[in-house]
Amino acid sequence: TKETGDSLTINCVLRDSNCALSSTYWYRKKSGSTNEESISKGGRYVETVNSGSKSFSLRINDLTVEDSGTYRCNVWGRDDCYEPGVYDVYGGGTVVTV
Secondary structure, rough: OOOOOOEEEEEOOOOOOOOOOOOOEEEEEEEOOOEEEOOOEEEOEEEEEEEEHHHEEEOOOOOHHHHHHEEEEEOOOOHHHHOOOOEEEEEOOOOOOE
């Protein structure tokens, strides 16, 4: 649980990726909703990618109540590194309450 105005970092580690990260995505599902919305990186949402450790993180600055929800990370690897349809990997959800 965080307070309004705080910052938060959500980490995502992909243990079953064979190649360097290429395209990363973040999604949020608000409490009580069934729809996941895509998060546009930039502004209050700052991403850091560490290809060597197959990890990436999303820092959310200046939290608001609207930031509450369950966050998921997603990554696409290069097509030549994965079987078709297998390189779409989801990380576990992280629940954020503001």
